Amino acid sequence: MKRRLILSSSWTTILVGCTPTNIRSWQIASVPGIIRGGTGKRISVRSVGLPSAMSQTSVPAPGGAYAANTFPNDLWASGLAAMLQIVMVKNLAQRLPLDTVLADGGAIGAAPQRLVEIQVLAFTPNSIGEILLSAQLATRPATSQTWKFQNFEARAPGGNSPETIVAAMSTLWGEAADNLARVLG
Template sequence: MRRRGLLAALALGACARSPEPRLFTLAPLPGEARPGGPRTIELRRPGLAGYLDRPEIVRAAGPYQVGLAGAERWAEPFADMLGRVLAENLTQRLPGSTVFTEAGGLSADADGVVELDVQRFDADAAGRVTLLAQVAVRRGSGRREGTRTRSLRLSLPAAGDGTPAMVAAMSAALAQLADAVAGMLRGG
């Protein structure tokens, strides 16, 4: 009995010393609003490289190495957050279009579908954020009718040191991705 009490006290002491997690979220950013997109757009749940599919914030730590940002975590599952923020960005850029996510509570027949595969989305040791993604946009009712694909590599420097500056640069990269996707949805 005594041993269990000692183990419980040690476990509680270890928990008391662990730092509180700092939670971060990507934010939508405004862009050029231009009509001409499909009336309804379904944004499918983004595919993620395995190393990004975790609650911890990932940074490049050196050649062939990534690191986790300790107690700094995403406030929601990363793929869900990417989809939510990209949908908000697209809604702002495509007035007259209704954008909904596959992961959300709505389902409807969509006039346009966006699929996204994120292969890289992190910051290097110097704080430069890189977003590498493949995008497929379909307009029309046929499975292959009007499908356009594009590979995008976006790279932006963070405006300062630390995680808040990195997350701001990631939000800016996601806004640039939304600009490109909106153009594809308009037929450009």
């Protein structure tokens, strides 16, 4: 009888300690920008490169220069690189309505006439919650090996909550799309 009581109280302790946490999922959203028209081309946005430290599943939290802090219960709705690629497709399609903008590796395999590649270097909040987006943007005709490179850097106030940080990241990703649309359009 003593063993059952001890075993039963141990399970109760374990179950009480396992209270569910409030997990929230977040996603970068497309934001409208200046419509540039386009040139009637098919544009392919290739996968977005991220530093390994940004390949985490959690939303980044403010931190110092050497910190890679995250919010423990606030997760990305999908992989960040894939999410950034799809949102860039949406952003460019809105800005270049005469063009067809597709995600490379997606279900539609139409041969592109223009290629877009993006390498994100930094996209996190600093200690005061300001978001920095630093990226290398590259475009080229599909028939050429001559790339047009552009360094992109922008900052926005992001605050200290996951909601405001993700909103600021969405705005900055829209600004990167504005730069790409200017080059492509």
